[in-house]
Amino acid sequence: MFSDSSTNTISRKRIACFHCGELCPDGSFALEDKAFCCFGCQTVFSLLRENGLEQFYQLQAAPGTRIRSAAALAKWTFLDDPTVTRQLLDFADEQRAKVTLHLPAIHCVACVWLLENLFKLHPGVGKVLVNFARREAAISFAPNQIKFSELAALLASIGYEPQFTLGETEKAKPSPLAKKTWLQIGLAAFGFGNIMLMSLPFYLGLDSFNGPWFKALAGWLSLALTLPVVTFSAADFWRTAWFSLRQRALTMEVPIALGLAAIYLSSVWEVLAQRGPGYCDSLCGLIFFLLLGRLFQRKAHERLTFDRDYKGFFPLSVVRKTETGEESVAISRLRVGDKIILRNGELLPADAKLVSAGAWVDYSFVTGEAEPVARETGAHLYAGGRQVGGAIEVEILKPVAQSYLATLWDNEAFRKNRDNDLDSLTNRYSKRFTKLVVGVALAAAVFWIFKDAGKSLKAFTSVLIVACPCALALAAPLTHGTAQRILARWKIFLKNALVIERLAEINTIVLDKTGTLTTADARGVNFVGAAALSAEEQSWIASLARHSTHPNSVRVARALDASPLSVKHFQEIPGCGVMGEVVGRKIQLGSRAWISAGVGGDGAFSVAGSVFVAIDGKVRGAFALENSLRPEVEKLISQLGGKYELALLSGDNECEAARFQKIFGDRAVLKFNQSPADKLNFIRELQQRGKKVMMVGDGLNDAGALAQAEVGVAVVEQVGVFSPASDVILDAAELPRLAQVLQFAKNSTRVVRAGFAVSALYNLVGVSIAAAGWLQPIVCAILMPVSSATMVLFACGTTAWLGRGLRVEKSQVAGSARANFQPSTFNLQPIVKEAA
Amino acid sequence: MSVVIVLILASLALGLIFLGAFVWAVRSGQFEDTLTPAMRVLAEERTEKFPETKPNQTKMKNA
Numbered sequence: 001m002f003s004d005s006s007t008n009t010i011s012r013k014r015i016a017c018f019h020c021g022e023l024c025p026d027g028s029f030a031l032e033d034k035a036f037c038c039f040g041c042q043t044v045f046s047l048l049r050e051n052g053l054e055q056f057y058q059l060q061a062a063p064g065t066r067i068r069s070a071a072a073l074a075k076w077t078f079l080d081d082p083t084v085t086r087q088l089l090d091f092a093d094e095q096r097a098k099v100t101l102h103l104p105a106i107h108c109v110a111c112v113w114l115l116e117n118l119f120k121l122h123p124g125v126g127k128v129l130v131n132f133a134r135r136e137a138a139i140s141f142a143p144n145q146i147k148f149s150e151l152a153a154l155l156a157s158i159g160y161e162p163q164f165t166l167g168e169t170e171k172a173k174p175s176p177l178a179k180k181t182w183l184q185i186g187l188a189a190f191g192f193g194n195i196m197l198m199s200l201p202f203y204l205g206l207d208s209f210n211g212p213w214f215k216a217l218a219g220w221l222s223l224a225l226t227l228p229v230v231t232f233s234a235a236d237f238w239r240t241a242w243f244s245l246r247q248r249a250l251t252m253e254v255p256i257a258l259g260l261a262a263i264y265l266s267s268v269w270e271v272l273a274q275r276g277p278g279y280c281d282s283l284c285g286l287i288f289f290l291l292l293g294r295l296f297q298r299k300a301h302e303r304l305t306f307d308r309d310y311k312g313f314f315p316l317s318v319v320r321k322t323e324t325g326e327e328s329v330a331i332s333r334l335r336v337g338d339k340i341i342l343r344n345g346e347l348l349p350a351d352a353k354l355v356s357a358g359a360w361v362d363y364s365f366v367t368g369e370a371e372p373v374a375r376e377t378g379a380h381l382y383a384g385g386r387q388v389g390g391a392i393e394v395e396i397l398k399p400v401a402q403s404y405l406a407t408l409w410d411n412e413a414f415r416k417n418r419d420n421d422l423d424s425l426t427n428r429y430s431k432r433f434t435k436l437v438v439g440v441a442l443a444a445a446v447f448w449i450f451k452d453a454g455k456s457l458k459a460f461t462s463v464l465i466v467a468c469p470c471a472l473a474l475a476a477p478l479t480h481g482t483a484q485r486i487l488a489r490w491k492i493f494l495k496n497a498l499v500i501e502r503l504a505e506i507n508t509i510v511l512d513k514t515g516t517l518t519t520a521d522a523r524g525v526n527f528v529g530a531a532a533l534s535a536e537e538q539s540w541i542a543s544l545a546r547h548s549t550h551p552n553s554v555r556v557a558r559a560l561d562a563s564p565l566s567v568k569h570f571q572e573i574p575g576c577g578v579m580g581e582v583v584g585r586k587i588q589l590g591s592r593a594w595i596s597a598g599v600g601g602d603g604a605f606s607v608a609g610s611v612f613v614a615i616d617g618k619v620r621g622a623f624a625l626e627n628s629l630r631p632e633v634e635k636l637i638s639q640l641g642g643k644y645e646l647a648l649l650s651g652d653n654e655c656e657a658a659r660f661q662k663i664f665g666d667r668a669v670l671k672f673n674q675s676p677a678d679k680l681n682f683i684r685e686l687q688q689r690g691k692k693v694m695m696v697g698d699g700l701n702d703a704g705a706l707a708q709a710e711v712g713v714a715v716v717e718q719v720g721v722f723s724p725a726s727d728v729i730l731d732a733a734e735l736p737r738l739a740q741v742l743q744f745a746k747n748s749t750r751v752v753r754a755g756f757a758v759s760a761l762y763n764l765v766g767v768s769i770a771a772a773g774w775l776q777p778i779v780c781a782i783l784m785p786v787s788s789a790t791m792v793l794f795a796c797g798t799t800a801w802l803g804r805g806l807r808v809e810k811s812q813v814a815g816s817a818r819a820n821f822q823p824s825t826f827n828l829q830p831i832v833k834e835a836a
Numbered sequence: 837m838s839v840v841i842v843l844i845l846a847s848l849a850l851g852l853i854f855l856g857a858f859v860w861a862v863r864s865g866q867f868e869d870t871l872t873p874a875m876r877v878l879a880e881e882r883t884e885k886f887p888e889t890k891p892n893q894t895k896m897k898n899a
Contacts, residue, residue: 109875113876131871214840
């Protein structure tokens with residue numbers, strides 16, 4: 001009887017919105033032959049068409065972003081507050097202003113095009129320049145025609161809601177890869193190329209044709225061209241070498257600077273003594289390759305922030321209640337005693353007291369608890385909670401900086417700075433290397449003083465020049481830089497290249513549960529009942545559930561996703577459930593106790609964490625809401641289990657302990673009800689037992705543990721949005737790759753060691769010849785660039801080749817992962833078909 | 837053999853011109869965003885360019 005209706009619903013469900021591409025729940029929004037999922041998308045389409053911006057839809061299919069919240073101008077009025085404006089605008093006078101806004105919704109070519117054509121939508125908007133990588137738009141506008149708040153509202157109305165966070169206003173924006181670095185590289189390349197051209201006759205032994213004046217000319221010109229390279233391009237090497245010498249540490253920069261100085265000074269001496277053109281070509285080449293290696297390492301992920309503190313998570317403004325009404329106010333101006341209004345999904349910025357009736361607070365971000373908790377009037381709410389459902393009113397109890405959340409950041413784990421890691425692989429090698437080279441050079445000099453005093457100085461400088469640890473200095477930056485870029489292609493972003501070395505040393509992995517291994521989306525909604533739900537019943541229940549903002553109702557409604565019918569006599573009983581009449585049938589949806597009390601007996605469906613359904617006073621069944629595991633988590637755990645010690649930490653209760661013990665095996669430690677501080681201490685205890693710990697987590701509740709661990713991995717649903725301070729940012733869909741990533745890091749470190757071996761071989765041969773005093777300038781000049789070039793090829797080539805393995809496995813698994821990521825709507829289909 | 841001097845000077849001059857061009861490119865911000873221009877060019881074909889003299893734009897410039 002319902003085979004017709006069910007096929008109907010399916011075919012209707014599959015229509016994708018013309019604007020945003022999401023499935024249209026029903027056909028009620030349509031314009032001509034185009035269907036839309038919601039009124040917001042339809043409005044944007046009409047707006048763009050009226051302004052001749054239809055090309056937006058030709059550049060990419062369904063390029064839009066769903067408008068999630070009604071764009072109210074009032075939301076943005078805080079931007080007109082002069083203090084806020086001053087902090088955010090790059091430049092402003094009466095007629096012109098320029099601002100760089102972070103628009104996380106930018107995702108395709110069409111977005112870039114539409115935003116850069118924004119002037120067609122409003123005459124007050126001038127030139128817009130989008131930076132796709134940073135998800136930013138630099139917008140010029142005329143403040144006398146369009147206010148800053150109106151500009152923000154305009155952007156929000158077409159789906160590009162600007163994101164402002166408290167952190168942004170307080171510190172300078174991170175500068176992109178500095179122009180200076182590029183100039184330094186360009187100058188070094190210029191010197192390298194031109195000096196090499198002049199040195200060519202000397203390589204080939206042709207210089208005698210031109211007579212001695214040519215030698216002098218080439219020598220002086222080379223010195224002149226090298227001077228800016230040594231002073232400007234190599235400036236950073238001198239500075240860091242001086243710095244580490246003053247700190248009495250032998251970092252890689254010390255032997256580099258020593259070698260560079262030796263090469264330049266001996267070149268000057270050779271030219272002055274008219275002995276030859278010096279080694280300026282090698283010197284410039286070396287500096288060029290070294291800078292290239294640094295560029296590789298530094299050109300990481302410009303749009304990611306790895307060092308967020310709590311301010312990065314807070315919105316810039318909240319709605320404050322005043323005597324006359326409501327106003328939007330910057331968080332920095334919030335005072336104790338202010339009453340603020342939080343709407344669905346908004347974050348509470350400070351500890352506060354609930355003033356209005358009841359609230360559902362989602363603390364998952366702070367504590368890791370999966371389910372929102374109910375709070376009554378007068379309850380103390382902690383900062384970092386999110387209101388779920390209707391708007392609530394709260395009174396601020398503590399200043400933002402002293403709230404529960406902010407105190408988390410006072411832990412010392414956040415204060416350690418591991419970026420200037422002195423204990424890196426390269427530095428360990430360079431320490432021995434420097435001592436050895438200086439020792440050999442001195443020994444050679446002393447030896448030649450007794451044998452042939454004239455050769456003494458030459459032997460000393462030759463050893464320093466040949467031993468110049470170019471290959472050594474290039475191995476790690478190039479290998480790690482290449483590895484970093486390969487991983488970034490798979491949406492695994494490392495804070496810096498040193499993280500690879502730390503990843504390779506990990507022997508213990510601690511995982512967070514909620515949000516990391518599990519997701520609380522609609523996929524985990526399963527119906528359990530005597531008979532499966534028919535399509536009609538699904539639409540009745542969905543229609544009722546839609547009217548409630550309770551998170552469980554929202555999940556049920558989203559899982560069913562049927563076309564809505566009108567509901568009469570809707571009633572929501574807090575703490576119990578909802579009831580109402582749909583097409584004359586009485587539907588109840590709620591807790592087991594409430595349903596069984598109302599109808600007598602619960603039909604003996606015992607399902608954990610469930611929402612019970614009664615139709616016409618009879619229990620129909622229950623929806624089991626479980627936190628579904630991300631795809632392939634079990635496979636990942638079994639892969640990791642063989643090689644690493646595993647532990648699971650969860651802020652959630654123990655109801656799923658048995659399930660996870662089965663996945664993790666008996667040896668793993670599972671801990672539940674963990675506070676953020678507990679997690680941090682757990683990691684610290686492991687470290688005190690000599691473990692190298694990797695923490696994998698997602699929320700603020702893991703922030704302490706992420707900072708304390710050797711490597712903190714933040715799992716995010718959307719890269720570039722919302723992640724706690726960490727060393728690695730991992731796209732949630734790539735979580736199954738974790739085992740391969742760890743293996744890749746290990747292999748990369750092996751490549752670095754192999755590079756050291758190659759460089760040691762070069763040095764052994766070169767230094768022995770040099771120490772013996774046999775070294776011809778030509779051999780020296782050729783040996784040095786060749787050793788650098790082999791190192792570049794070896795490091796980049798081998799790492800890229802290793803990365804290929806990652807790519808192949810990845811594309812295979814991507815297919816199966818996608819198969820697991822079926823939209824929620826199809827979850828219930830098999831049941832319907834079985835019933836049919 | 838003075839032709840070598842001419843050649844060296846010519847090659848240096850050429851090199852300096854390119855270095856100058858590179859410095860100009862870096863200074864004008866061409867190395868700041870290497871991703872977006874590649875995307876922008878895809879859309880450019882089918883759209884009119886950003887108008888050089890838009891009414892409000894000129895007003896803003898004059899001010």
